[in-house]
Amino acid sequence: MPCDCSHLEPTKLEEESVKLAIFIDYVLTKMKEFGWQTTLEDHEWMKWAKKTAENIYGDTDKVHKATEYLCTLLGNTLSKEEIEDIVYDTHSRTARGLADWWEDHQEVDKEKARV
DSSP: OOOOOTTSOOOHHHHHHHHHHHHHHHHHHHHHHTTOOOOHHHHHHHHHHHHHHTSTTOOGGGHHHHHHHHHHIIIIISOHHHHHHHTTOTTOHHHHHHHHHHHHHHHHHHHHHHO
16 A cells, blocks of 8 residues: 555544535535535535545635635525524534534624735
8 A cells, every 4th residue: 555644643634624514515405405506616515515525635625615605695695584494404414514603603704804
């Protein structure tokens, strides 16, 4: 077997990219279940999310764009009712993690806006 670095733990950025991929996949899947017509961009992100979520090291090249895309979905695309149904679904472990991420992210955005 050739030498590699597969024994290394993922970095925080790599872990974040995996988490974002799981959240994007979850949100887009729920949107489809609710009858949303997804765009070509959504399909591309869904493909990225499925691939990235399966890789322990994620995809750090797109982590910032993925953050921006997820923020757009949650902040601009979905209605308040859809946010309640998707993000605050207490029966879903993924939704609970997403809710924590979203609330933390909004707090950071507020802090940045104050500066």
